[in-house]
Amino acid sequence: MPTDQAKQTAAAAQGATPDKLLSSIHKISSLLTRTISLDKILTSIVKETCLVFGFTRMAIFLADKDRRLLECCYIHGFNAQDSQRARRFPYRLGDQDCVETRVAHQGKTVFVKDYLSDPRMTAIDLTVSRIMGRVSTIAVPLKIKKDVIGLITADKDDVRLKLTQKDINAFSTFANQASIIIENARLQAQNQQKIKQLLTLQEISKKTSSTFHLGKLFQVISASALQLTKASSARLFLLDDEGKALSMVSSSGPAIKDKKRLRLKLGDAVAGLAAHAAQTGAPALINDAAPDRQEPRFDGAVAQLAAPLISEKRVLGVLHVASDQSGAFSEDDLKLLMIFAGHSASLIKNVRLYGQVMTERNLRENILESSPNSIISLNLRKEISSINRRAEEMFGFKRKEVLGKKAAMVFDQEIAHIIDLALDDHAVVNRKEINPNHGATALGVTSSLLRNHQSALIGAMIIVRDLTEEKKTDELIRRIDRLTSLGQLSAGIAHEIRNPLASIYFNVQLLAKKLPASDPTHSLLGDTQEGVNRIRTLVKGMLDFAKPSPPSLKHDSLPRIIHESIALMESQLRKNKVEAALHFEDDLPDIVCDPHQIQQVLINLLINAMDAMPDGGRIDLDARFAGAGPCGEVTLRCTDHGVGISPENLGKIFNPFFTTKPEGTGLGLSIVHKILEQHQVAAEVTSQPNQGTTFLLKFPACRIERPRCTVTPF
Ligand SMILES: Nc1ncnc2c1ncn2[C@@H]1O[C@H](COP(=O)(O)OP(=O)(O)O)[C@@H](O)[C@H]1O
Ligand SMILES: [Mg+2]
Structure with missing residues (x-):
């Protein structure tokens, strides 16, 4: 408290009761620094003032925030009826028709010594004086700097006040003190209200931040908006993707009666405040929707407040609160709802993102788990951070056994080296073929570097593909490809050769007949005939290879077919001093085949062996x-x-026209291959140069009772 003012007050009141005055001033001033309710402050002021100046009645009036009314906010010493009247009927500040309004308007103290003789008194003043039995009064303005915030009136019932100018000055000084205290208390109350609201906001924010379910979050948001603004209903609307309409996603308070209000089209005349807020991106407040106003009432609400939910400059939706009490919402409520709407917008965005991330994560995990390739990720310390199911199968370990372990301890040298290359030198490989432990399995390894969203290296990923089957298939396809195109070519050539060859053969025979037996040309014709015969065999082979007739399948015994083939070859075998040693297991099941074609296969193999x-x-x-x-x-x-067959030739022996023999056609094994293929019989060859060769044929066995094993030709 300014000490000058205190001295002044003391001096002004010296003529009356200086001791009392000083102690009162001290008491009142001490209120300045304390947090105390406005009501208690006013009681203290009135008590002290009455004590010092001997007043019996006192009233304090304060201007409302719009400065339209003077409202009685504290009254002391009046009878019940007068108190009630004073509180119920505020003065209108605009009409300067009585002492109170004039004082508030002019900001000057008025001392009325005698109502009846004072020429300044109006009819209203006289009426008031009569009703209240008031003969004199003092009315002092309450000022903060130059602003009048209200006034204090005091009297002594029907006793005339005897106040000197000093007393009046002292009372004015009192009023000045009171103004400061009242204003302080008001500000304090406002601050406390704000702090309370902010605490509520903080609490609500905490509650909403822990929700990851979108539906629940919407519900918490509308319930919190209700709690925050003390509205009677709160709705959360979200803007659709096209930005053309708002749809209600949650509500708190009584259910909406007007179902049309669940979806609001922007730009629609009746869409109301929420749509307006969405369109402008600014909050909107209506505190007294008069029936004649254009603004549509929200389910009969008188006061409405709408705050847009904005995230990254884009309106996501609107929080709308409504109340059936006029003037329910303050500017503070609007600010608070704006802050909360901003918080809600980022939460909704985050929860949506979280949902997307979770969906993507699940999708990625599913893809990884169902991949036919092994996928292994490693951190920068070369420790295994994840492996998929295929990796468990391929390498034969369990996830929990290897997670966190160094790659070099788990994988073979070649894979560990690829990991070293990736993480030490940032060098990646693409389908690098390796044969772990020098085994028959061929693996294709691809490595890549893993980076986070800021492109910082966080590890490496290894994809391992089993190439064994793939390689076999590739080889088969290549072979079939070659055979097919050569087959087509051979068929064409063979066809073209066959007719002219027939006429050459016929003419040579004719010539031979016509020539006398002694003619030396006979030997030439004999050579020609031999040559033509050779070409005929070749052409037949080519045609057999190109268009082997489809096998006519039946159940037959393999030993029987073998016996028959040996019988056909018997003389040749004998001539070449070759013995056929047969070893047949007892009770062999039948095979399904075309016996003639299998005979052809066997004869080809026997000839090659010879x-x-x-x-x-x-x-x-x-x-x-x-x-x-x-x-x-x-x-x-x-x-x-x-x-035997050299390793470099082993892959070529089934190719048409591949032969190492001076007289060979190179067609025998290609025909064998074609026939076996039609029978779905797998063939494998192993050979050691100068030791021998083994052809292994695997016929699907078939017991007659088992029809499911019937082989269908392709
Ligand atoms: N049992 C075998 N031992 C050694 N080499 C073989 C054997 N069978 C096939 N070959 C090799 O495969 C080649 C192709 O055989 P084939 O298609 O029957 O044609 P051809 O017998 O007319 O040469 C032969 O020339 C030979 O080099
Ligand atoms: Mg041959």
């Missing part, structure tokens, strides 16, 4: 049953002990 043993030898034919496949297989091993 050719491989120019000095004679033994061919082992070994047929047995193997339990693999749905019905098992009958396997036939045809082994010779001849020259």
Whole structure:
């Protein structure tokens, strides 16, 4: 409190009761620094003032925030009826028709010594004086700087006040003190209200921030808006994707009666305040929707407040609160709802993003888990951070056994090296073929670097693909491709050759007949005929290869077909000093095949085996049953002990026209291949140069009772 003012007050009141005055001033001033309710402050002021100046009645009036009315906010010493009247009927500040309004308007103290003789008194003043039994009064303005915030009136019932100018000055000084205290208390109350609201906001924000379910979040937002603004209803609307309409996603308070209000089209005349806020991106407040106003009432609400939810400069929706009490919302409520709407907008955005992230994560995990390739990720310390199911199968370990372990301890040297390359040198490989532990399995390894969203390196990923099957298939496709195109070519050539060859053959025969037996040209014709015969064999082979007739399948015994083939070859075998040693397992099941074609296969294999043993030898034919496949297989091993096939030729022997023999056609094995293919019989060849060669044929076995094993030609 300014000490000068205190001294002044003391001096002004010296003529009356200086001790009392000083102690009163002290008491009142001490209120300045304390947090105390306005009501208590006013009681203290009135008590002290009455004590000092001997007043019996006192009233304090304060201007409302619009400065339209003077409202009685504290009254002391009046009877019940007068008190009630004073509180119920505020003075209108605009009409300067009585002492109170004049004082408030002019900001000057008025002392009325005697109502009846004072010429300034109006009819209203006289009426008031009569009703209240008031003969004199003092009315002092309450001022903050130059602003009048209200006034204090005091009297002594029907006793005339005897106040000196000093007393009046002292009372005015009192009033000045009172003004400051009242204003302080008001500000304090406002601050407390704001602090309370902010605390509520903070609490609500905490509550909403822990919600990750969008539907629940919407509900919490509307309930919180209701709590924050003390409205009677709160709705949360979200803007549709096209930005053309608002749809209600949650509400708190009584259910909406007007169902049309669940969806508001922007730009629609009756869409109301919420739509307006969405369109302008600014909050809007209506505190007294008069019935004649254009503004549509929201379910009969008188006061409405709408705050847009804005995230990254885009309106997501609107928070709308309504009340059936006029003037329910203050500017503070509007600011508060704006802050909360902003918070809600970022929460909705985050929860939506969270949802998207979760969906994407699940999708990614599903893709990883169902991948036919092994996928392994590693951190910068080369520790395994994730592996998928295929990796568990391929490498034969369990996820929990290897997670967090160093890659070098888990994987073989070659893979560990690829990981080192990626993480140490940032060098990646693409489908690098490796054969772990020098085994038959071929793996294709692809590495890549893992980076976070800021492009910082966080690890590496290894994709391992089993190439074994792929390679087999590739080889098969390549072979079939070659065979098909060569087959087509051969068929064309063979067809073209066949007719002229027939006429050459016919003419040579004719010529031979016409020539006398002694003619030396006979030997020339004999050579020609031999040559033509050779070409005919070749053409037949080419045609057999190109268009082998479809197998006519039946159940037959493989040993029987083998016996028959050997019988056909018998004289040749004998001539070449080759012995065929047969080993057949007892009770071999039948195979389904075209016996003539299988005979053709066997004869080709026998001829090749004989050719491989120019000095004679033994061919082992070994047929047995193997339990693999749905019905098992009958396997036939045809082994010779001849020259063998060099590794570089092994892949070529089934190619048409591939031959190492001066007189060979190179068509035998391609026909064998074609026939076996039509029978769905797998063939494998192993050979060691100068030791011999084995052809292994695997026929699907078939017991007659099992129709599911019927082989269909393709
Ligand atoms: N049992 C075998 N031992 C050694 N080499 C073989 C054997 N069978 C096939 N070959 C090789 O495969 C080639 C192709 O055989 P094939 O298609 O029957 O044609 P051809 O017998 O007319 O040469 C032969 O020339 C030979 O080099
Ligand atoms: Mg041959």
